[in-house]
Amino acid sequence: MLRILGLWSFCAGLWLVLSGYFDIPLLLVFGALSCALAVFIAWRVEKADPEVQPLHLRVGPQIILYWPWLLWQIVLANLDVARRILDPQLPVSPTLITLKPTQRSEIAQVIYANSITLTPGTITTSLSDGVLEVHALTREAAGSLLEGGMDRRVAALERSNA
Amino acid sequence: MTWLVDGLSGLALLCGAFFVIVGGAGLLRMPDFYTRMHAAGVTDTLGAGLILLGLMLQAGWTLITAKLLLILIFLWLTSPTASHALVRAALSDPQNPPPLLQEDIQSVPSPSSTHLSEGERIEQAK
Numbered sequence: 081m082l083r084i085l086g087l088w089s090f091c092a093g094l095w096l097v098l099s100g101y102f103d104i105p106l107l108l109v110f111g112a113l114s115c116a117l118a119v120f121i122a123w124r125v126e127k128a129d130p131e132v133q134p135l136h137l138r139v140g141p142q143i144i145l146y147w148p149w150l151l152w153q154i155v156l157a158n159l160d161v162a163r164r165i166l167d168p169q170l171p172v173s174p175t176l177i178t179l180k181p182t183q184r185s186e187i188a189q190v191i192y193a194n195s196i197t198l199t200p201g202t203i204t205t206s207l208s209d210g211v212l213e214v215h216a217l218t219r220e221a222a223g224s225l226l227e228g229g230m231d232r233r234v235a236a237l238e239r240s241n242a
Numbered sequence: 243m244t245w246l247v248d249g250l251s252g253l254a255l256l257c258g259a260f261f262v263i264v265g266g267a268g269l270l271r272m273p274d275f276y277t278r279m280h281a282a283g284v285t286d287t288l289g290a291g292l293i294l295l296g297l298m299l300q301a302g303w304t305l306i307t308a309k310l311l312l313i314l315i316f317l318w319l320t321s322p323t324a325s326h327a328l329v330r331a332a333l334s335d336p337q338n339p340p341p342l343l344q345e346d347i348q349s350v351p352s353p354s355s356t357h358l359s360e361g362e363r364i365e366q367a368k
Binding site for chain 2: 097198199200202205215
């Protein structure tokens, strides 16, 4: 019940922001009704498809710290890739590596894999049975992943959740 | 105050445009599909991010800023998924050439000869 209410409030908030109507009662009622319909359909779908798992990721203080750090890493990686693109020598050294993420839950592994892909210069090519395969633009980028700084930070996120 | 916000916004827009152009140049310069994906990453992280930031500064504390922020969040959630799907599709098709690795790069002296070998590959395919 709490989840249904939460989903409805989320939809309603999104509807308010996207529509921008705050003072026309008729439209507000329509918005509330369409959110209710969306939540009803989501509830039905969840019953039909047992594979669907609700996202159990509590936003702890750790993730608030993780996002700015990730943003900073993205900026640094962008500058590095941009510098290499503009270099007439095109100093790239594409590398394929495999990583063993230390996170236990699937959601944390997905966060890790997505963080890798979001950072320019490294793309996760596969994630299966707890083994990540990463294509890196340069040896240095691959090396910094192997050092595992990002891995540790995502694993710390998981601990704060449990 | 307005000149400060305008200046920052202009700077963000300019830098964003710069990174989009660099991403495009990288797309042309990189030797193979996989390295090109990395260049495209510059466009949709920092390029798009800075342009949206510049637009947010222009809009101020309005609903438009909230919408721009939503665009940014959705873009940063979906673009890694899309890149991942693209790379997986490219790797799983046996007809595609495997990713160039560092060893191959060293045997290829300059980007122009890479293009030549790509042409030869197409000739062989025919």
